[in-house]
Amino acid sequence: MPREITYREAVREAMIGAMRENEEVFLMGEDVGVYGGAFGVSRGMVEEFGEDRVVDTPISEAGYVGLCTGAALMGMRPIAEIQFSDFITHCMDQLVNQAAKIRYMFGGEGTVPMVVRTPGGAGTGAAAQHSQSLEAWFVHVPGLKVVMPSTPYDAKGLLLSAIDDPNTVLFYEHKLLYNRKGDVPEESYRVPIGEARVSREGGDVTVVTAGLMHHYVLEAAQALADGGIEAEVVDLRTLSPMDDAAVRRSVEKTGKLVVVEEDVKTAGWGAEVVSRIVEGESFYALDRAPARVAGADVPIPYNRDLEAHVRPTPEKVIDAVRSLLDARAGVYA
Amino acid sequence: MATELKVPKLGMDMEEANILRWLVDEGAAVEKGDPVIEIDTDKVSYEIEANADGVIRGLRGEEGETVPVGATLAFIAAPDEEFSEPEATVDGALPTTESTLPNEESVPSATRESSQLAEHLDGRRGVRASPAARRAAAMRGLAIGDVAGSGPGGRIYLSDVLEADVRQRPPEQAPAAAAPVVEESEVPTEPTVLPPGEAVEREPLSRVRRVGAERTARSFAEVPHFYLTRDLEVDRLLELRERLKAKMEPAPSLTELLVLAISRTLKDHPRLNARYVDGGQMEVNARVNLGIAAATDEGLVVPVLQGADTLPLRALVPAVKDLVRRAREGKLGADELSGGTFTISNLGMMGVDSFDAIINTPQAGILALGRVRTVPEWQGGEWVPRRVISATLSVDHRVADGADGARFLQDLQVALLDWELLL
Numbered sequence: 001m002p003r004e005i006t007y008r009e010a011v012r013e014a015m016i017g018a019m020r021e022n023e024e025v026f027l028m029g030e031d032v033g034v035y036g037g038a039f040g041v042s043r044g045m046v047e048e049f050g051e052d053r054v055v056d057t058p059i060s061e062a063g064y065v066g067l068c069t070g071a072a073l074m075g076m077r078p079i080a081e082i083q084f085s086d087f088i089t090h091c092m093d094q095l096v097n098q099a100a101k102i103r104y105m106f107g108g109e110g111t112v113p114m115v116v117r118t119p120g121g122a123g124t125g126a127a128a129q130h131s132q133s134l135e136a137w138f139v140h141v142p143g144l145k146v147v148m149p150s151t152p153y154d155a156k157g158l159l160l161s162a163i164d165d166p167n168t169v170l171f172y173e174h175k176l177l178y179n180r181k182g183d184v185p186e187e188s189y190r191v192p193i194g195e196a197r198v199s200r201e202g203g204d205v206t207v208v209t210a211g212l213m214h215h216y217v218l219e220a221a222q223a224l225a226d227g228g229i230e231a232e233v234v235d236l237r238t239l240s241p242m243d244d245a246a247v248r249r250s251v252e253k254t255g256k257l258v259v260v261e262e263d264v265k266t267a268g269w270g271a272e273v274v275s276r277i278v279e280g281e282s283f284y285a286l287d288r289a290p291a292r293v294a295g296a297d298v299p300i301p302y303n304r305d306l307e308a309h310v311r312p313t314p315e316k317v318i319d320a321v322r323s324l325l326d327a328r329a330g331v332y333a
Numbered sequence: 334m335a336t337e338l339k340v341p342k343l344g345m346d347m348e349e350a351n352i353l354r355w356l357v358d359e360g361a362a363v364e365k366g367d368p369v370i371e372i373d374t375d376k377v378s379y380e381i382e383a384n385a386d387g388v389i390r391g392l393r394g395e396e397g398e399t400v401p402v403g404a405t406l407a408f409i410a411a412p413d414e415e416f417s418e419p420e421a422t423v424d425g426a427l428p429t430t431e432s433t434l435p436n437e438e439s440v441p442s443a444t445r446e447s448s449q450l451a452e453h454l455d456g457r458r459g460v461r462a463s464p465a466a467r468r469a470a471a472m473r474g475l476a477i478g479d480v481a482g483s484g485p486g487g488r489i490y491l492s493d494v495l496e497a498d499v500r501q502r503p504p505e506q507a508p509a510a511a512a513p514v515v516e517e518s519e520v521p522t523e524p525t526v527l528p529p530g531e532a533v534e535r536e537p538l539s540r541v542r543r544v545g546a547e548r549t550a551r552s553f554a555e556v557p558h559f560y561l562t563r564d565l566e567v568d569r570l571l572e573l574r575e576r577l578k579a580k581m582e583p584a585p586s587l588t589e590l591l592v593l594a595i596s597r598t599l600k601d602h603p604r605l606n607a608r609y610v611d612g613g614q615m616e617v618n619a620r621v622n623l624g625i626a627a628a629t630d631e632g633l634v635v636p637v638l639q640g641a642d643t644l645p646l647r648a649l650v651p652a653v654k655d656l657v658r659r660a661r662e663g664k665l666g667a668d669e670l671s672g673g674t675f676t677i678s679n680l681g682m683m684g685v686d687s688f689d690a691i692i693n694t695p696q697a698g699i700l701a702l703g704r705v706r707t708v709p710e711w712q713g714g715e716w717v718p719r720r721v722i723s724a725t726l727s728v729d730h731r732v733a734d735g736a737d738g739a740r741f742l743q744d745l746q747v748a749l750l751d752w753e754l755l756l
Contacts, residue, residue, distance in 0.1 A: 255465045255491055284468035287491040 003186065008041050008178040010152035011117070014159035015042070015079060017188050019049055022077060025163060028055040028064050029081030038083045039119060039178050065091035065116065069099045069168075072114040077163055084130045085120035085172065099168040100143030111166040115159070121174040121212055121262055122300040122311055131300035131307075133263035138170045139240040139272065145193055146239040148172040150214035152182035154237055157191030165193060172239075174212040196243035198250065202230030205321050206250040208273050209260040210236040213312060217260050220317035231321060239269050244276040248285075251277055255287035258320050260312055265294035293320045335410035336385040342402045343374055343667040348485055349401045350374045351540060352394050359392045363409060370406055373540060377670065378663045385409045390416040401486050462489035469494040475501070481537075483547070541632035552694045556609075557730040560689050561738045563746075564721035567705060570594075570749050571720060585650045587705070588625075588679050593649055594748045595700065596621045596641035597755045599675055602741040604733040605726075606674050608695040615697075615732045624673035624693055625653065627660040634660045635693060637673040677702060687723035697732045701725040 005013070018025045026049075027042060033056035036043030046054040057064040061082060068078035082088050088095070099112045122131035138146045145167055149155040155173070162169035199214065200221050209217045214235045221231040232250050236243060251257050257277055259270035270292045277283070277290065296310035340350050350372040357369050363383040370381050387409040394400050410416045460478050462470070466489045470477045473494070480497045482489035538546065570590055578584040599606045603617040610616055621642035624635040636656040638644070644652065659665050676693045681704035690701040703723035709716040724745070728738045748754050 255463075284464045287463045287465035 003184065004181045005152055005184050006178060007152045007155050007173070007180050007182070008039065010156040010182075010184050011041050011159060011173065012043070012045065013184070014156040014163075016045060016048070018077070018160060018163045019045075019053060021188070022163075024075065025077040025079065026053040026055065026071075027079045027081065028057055028068055030057055030059060030061075030083050032056060032081050037081065039175065041117075041173075041178070042081070061087050061090035062094060065094045066098070068114050068116075069094055069102075069112055072099075072112040072168075073102060073110050077113055077115075079115045079117060079163065082116060082118035084126075085118040085134060086129050086132045088116075088118060088134065095138070095144065095168070095170075096141050100141050103167065104143060112168045113163075113166050114168045115162045115171050116168070117159075117171045117173060119173040119175045119178075121176065122295075122307060123176050123212075125302065125304055125307065126175075126300075127302040128299035133261075133295065135170070135172050135239060136263050136267065136269040136272075139242070139269050143167065144240065145169040146172065147193060147237065148211040148239055149191075149237055150177070150209075150211050150235055152180065152184045154191050154197075154235075156184055157189050158193065158237065160188060161190045161193050164190070169193070172211060176212050180215070191237070194238045194241040194243055196234050196236045196238070196246035198232060198246070199235045200231065200233040202232040203254055204230045204232075205256040205258060205324065206232050206234060206247065206254045207258045207260060207317065207321065208234045208236060208247050208250075208270075210239060211262065213260045213262050216312060216314045217317055219314040220321070223314065223318055224321055229321060229325060236273075242269075242272065242276070244273070247273060247277060248280070248282045251282055252285045255285055256324055257286065257290040258293065258317070258324060259290070260293045260317055260320075262295055262312060264297045265292055266297050268292070268294050270294055288324050291320050291324050293317050335390060335408035335414060335416055336387070337405055338369065338381065338384060338407045338409060340372065340400050340402050340404050340406060341381065343377070343379060347374050347402055347667065349399050350379075352396050352398050352400060352406075353378060354396055355392070356380070357389050357392075359389055361389045362412065363387065363389060372400075373663070374667070377665050377667060381406070383409055387414075388412050399487065460489065461486065463491060465491040466494045469498075473498045539631045541629070541634060545632055548694065549691045552692050556692050556694060558689075558692060558727050559730050559735065559738075560725055560727050561735065561742060562687060562723060562725040563742050564708070565724050565742070565746050565749055566719055566721050567749060568720050569752060571705070573752055581647070581650065583650060583654060585646065587681075588677075588702075589650045589653050590646075591679070591702065592623060592625065592638065592641060592653055592677065593644075593646055594745060594752075594755060595675075595677060596623050596638075596644075598741065598745045598748055599623075600642050601744060602737065604737045605698045605728065605741055607697045607732050608674075609697065609729055609731040618674040620674070622672050622674045624676035624696070625657065626676060626678035626690075627657050629661045629663065631663060634663075634665070634670070635673065635676055636660045636665055636669055637671065639669075639672065675699070681705060681722060687725055689725055690727050692727050692729055697729045698738070699727045701727065 015027060027045065031038055032042045033046040033051060033054050042054060065080050068080045071078045095116070099114060103111045120133045120135060122133070124131065135146055135148060138144045145165065147158045147162060147169060149158045159171060162171050200218060202221070207217050207221065214233070217233050221233055224231050232254055234247055234250055257274065259273045261268050261270040263269065274290045274292065278286065293312045293316050295312065298310055301307050301310065353371040353373045355370050357363060363369060364386050365383055367383045368380040369383050369389070372379055372381060390408045390410045392407040394406055408416065462477050462482065466480070467477055469491055470480060475494060475497060477489060480489050480493050481487070483493050484490055570587065574585060574587060574590060599621045606621055607615050607617045620640050623638045623641035625638060627634050627636060638649070638653060638656060641649070656665070656669065673693065673696060675696055676699040678690045678699060679702040680688060681702055685703050686706065687703040688701050690699045692699050701724070705720055705722050707718050707720050710719045724742060726738045726742060
């Protein structure tokens, strides 16, 4: 039965559903228990499942992500919550050298079916150490999957798929998504990892995005439509493995590509989207040079005005699309 | 270090220029201010002067070639300066660091590449087309070089290929099966099916005509035109001209008298001396800058008489004559071709009775004038001859309505009958 719930509730519902179905699933992280999580995602869960399955940890990301890696290797289905995705820097060894490699190095004898949930992104005035979008790092590591759902529906469906998945999955939430509402069925369902979704059809330009930016892009697409430009919006939903086939299908139709991502532009995952389109046959579908709208290559400023200045906005998306379609695009002067 | 000589930007919408003629050779000594090269922009020919004293080095771009604004044309070096070319830049780009290194025997390869790149950009050698355009052309058997590009510097987009493809298809009704395929010798790649005994010649449009083609197409597609046609009685105007012939040197033509009357009358009709602004606004121009359509060998040119509403007749007549003459010679400055607020087009001297003109955007109106005709008018129980010209006003319906245009034409008629009202 469809009903509207928030993104936060959708994530919680997926965790509760999985924990009721499967005793091997547990949640571990800082303040996830009595406090209910820094953003309230696990509120009420310790009351139902007890402290053995909703485990508060010390401030020790490397420790408990390592613990979860070991538990997963032994057949459990851990969900680790990293309070702010910036703190993931502490557990890079566990994630990159252990979780991502074990299945490969042991010839499939062991797997690490772990989910690392973490909120990324800026826009909350939380400054440079609590606002980063570092998801591209993990897109770069074979052996890890990276998902970044933008809607409550996808959050629930993708989290359940991530818990099922025999590989380690980084599950990127966004602080500004938690209160967004959307239709979510009460029953259990799965959204497959690695499948993008065309959330708006159009013939003039393809705009590829994920996470919170998807909402900015939809806003921009509406404004562009008022001006007679029909944008096709592709929500990647999963960054790795990347559904470039979906992007290619759209670009074959429109001939124009804009990627909108919140992480910094240099070596961001948007560069990967563009590369995959320009290096294959789909290059010959392009009628304009592709463009990226991304965060500025700077730490996120604490000052609110500066923070707003360095982040992508619907207006920046509109400008990028307009200048791409401008007849004068590519003038040298 | 050598001074770079670039293609200047002469007008707001200037993007590129044709090289008409080099006036100097490689190695020629020049002084600052000497004319170096003659270029041809959208609507004017222009001589570029040397911007330093020295010797011309690294001259690039051939006569007849199209080059973008900001492209390097040549360098002017000191006579004894050991000149190395790779400093060529496109506007906005910094010189490569290599170029500041001493010019040693082995030129670093990066320098050579950057110089080739600059040369490529400047000289526009080779075809520039989007990947999609290239694929579409290949699939249709079109030579990409034969497709006219609509992008900057003639860049070819997919839409250009699709248009070219439609154009090259034989008309449906032609007896295609029986018709022989005629190969054009100059364009070897594109077979054209033609009726027997006929042939086409393809030639590139002049810059003026290409710009005109784009602008008129856009105006006709985007601006909602409507047309008001009426006869204007000109007996009094013709008498006035006869009188002034004896008194003024140079003598005013009918067009010049009409320019004066129209400019003065427009002042009272701000909606026709305005422009539509996207988002539901209009801008009314305080002055009347009257565009006067002039036919030239290169195509239609519209020189603008700035402040036409304030010029006394004695100043207006020579100013119009001068503008039209220089328009025909292609010698107008960019500022004399822009800023118009209303346009008139007179084809009367070519025997046309009346016609509908396309609005010269972003202006709100254009007045098309026909020849002087003598028509009978039933007056006081008898037919009397009247001399009239047909005037057709094209109006942008977003800023003015039929009644606005009709009132303007009525006031113009009153002024032509009673010339003193304009004083």
